[in-house]
Amino acid sequence: MNSIPVGIGSVKLSYLLFGLPLAPLGVIGYLQLKVTGQRYTVTNRSVSVRGALAGQVVKQVALKDVGDVVVEVLGGQEFFRAGDVVIKNASGDEILRCAGVPQPDRFRHVILAARDARLQSDDALAAINRRK
Known part of the structure; x- marks a missing residue:
């Protein structure tokens, strides 16, 4: 340029x-990602991968199953300050990969x-239930 x-x-x-x-190629690429891309959602119960247009859950991992979260920056992602977020279980196996996260x-x-927060609230609820 x-x-x-x-x-x-x-x-x-x-x-x-x-x-x-x-410029039209950039607009087409942007619209394609908005229609066929994915969104990553964190709630108080899970981390989920959803389709960008319909919002349907493609894959979901409960927060209680998350052991560790690792960031892997692949070639070309560093310039865009992006990377892959890899969610691992307690034994270290990859259970979900969120690719290209800014x-x-x-x-x-x-x-x-x-x-x-989820684990603390579950522990507190269990302590309350034991009192009854």
Whole structure:
């Protein structure tokens, strides 16, 4: 995009020659991801993968089954500050992979905080039920 340094006003000529013809491809790619892509949802009970358009659950993992959450940054993801969030069970086996998550460290923290809160509330509820 910066191959032709000559400008027309404040806009570089290369932006007009390359950017405008390529813009429809960007729009098509964006719309395709919105229709066929996936969303990752964390609730107080589970982490789920949902279809982007219909919102149907594709895969779901209960928070009580989450042992550890690891971030793996693959080639090309570092530039976009993205990565894969891998959810593992207590024995270290991968049970869910959330691919291409923006700000994966933040998403990892959200999952771990939700898991800890779920386990604490389950323990508190069990203690209350034992009193009865």
